[in-house]
Amino acid sequence: MAQQSPANKAPTGYDDTPFIPGTEWRVHDGTRPQPRIITPVAESSQNEPPSDAIVLFDGSDLSKWTGRDGDAAWKVENGYMEVTRAGNIETKEHFGDCQLHLEWAAPAEVKGDSQGRGNSGVFLMGNYEIQVLDGYDNPTYADGITAAIYGQYPPLVNACRKPGEWQTYDIFFLAPRFGGQKLISPAYITVVHNGVLVQNHQAAMGPTGHRQAPSYSEPHPPQGPIMLQDHGDLVRYRNIWIRTL
Numbered sequence: 001m002a003q004q005s006p007a008n009k010a011p012t013g014y015d016d017t018p019f020i021p022g023t024e025w026r027v028h029d030g031t032r033p034q035p036r037i038i039t040p041v042a043e044s045s046q047n048e049p050p051s052d053a054i055v056l057f058d059g060s061d062l063s064k065w066t067g068r069d070g071d072a073a074w075k076v077e078n079g080y081m082e083v084t085r086a087g088n089i090e091t092k093e094h095f096g097d098c099q100l101h102l103e104w105a106a107p108a109e110v111k112g113d114s115q116g117r118g119n120s121g122v123f124l125m126g127n128y129e130i131q132v133l134d135g136y137d138n139p140t141y142a143d144g145i146t147a148a149i150y151g152q153y154p155p156l157v158n159a160c161r162k163p164g165e166w167q168t169y170d171i172f173f174l175a176p177r178f179g180g181q182k183l184i185s186p187a188y189i190t191v192v193h194n195g196v197l198v199q200n201h202q203a204a205m206g207p208t209g210h211r212q213a214p215s216y217s218e219p220h221p222p223q224g225p226i227m228l229q230d231h232g233d234l235v236r237y238r239n240i241w242i243r244t245l
């Protein structure tokens, strides 16, 4: 069941989902403590990529990306891309261990609440979601707030800027290792949000999912795409680059 959800509101938590392994919390538990709110530095970077980076989006086109029906059909204008209702998009090239930089902005005009407000997501290997959400003064379940490893780990703090402002993610990702059907080592995820460490070398419990207990029961290939989520909200991205490790 969903908690605290009058008919016209998005749920801010669940009390009927499986427990997250090794924790006292259910997936998307509405009673899990919220990350402390802090104020990050005011500026966003939009720095030049380092010389060995693969530029995935420089503001001009989506040639490095593919979408549901072939071409990535998100809108590109004014140096950014914006979600349309064309489905998720993902990189044509696949990656394993990497450093990923991107910048995003939730709509300046606030619509919806909880998970229905400025929701998108950055999926490493198409499987591990770092939540993108307008988490500024927006109550929702802790493992679904901005920069959560979705359904697993809330961020260490909530470092959100206001809706409409550009925000940065710097993600350091080590892919999981499988030997046949068996997990040898999990994915490790570090995230810096607006210059603040919010995920510190967290061992992912498996691919992320909605209302699902995570597990590595199904091995996946050693590389996968970077995927950006169409969750129906008009989130923007710019300055996306990656370094393979």
Ligand code: MG
Residues within 6 Å of the ligand: 119, 120, 121, 129, 131, 132, 229, 231
């Ligand atoms: Mg999302």
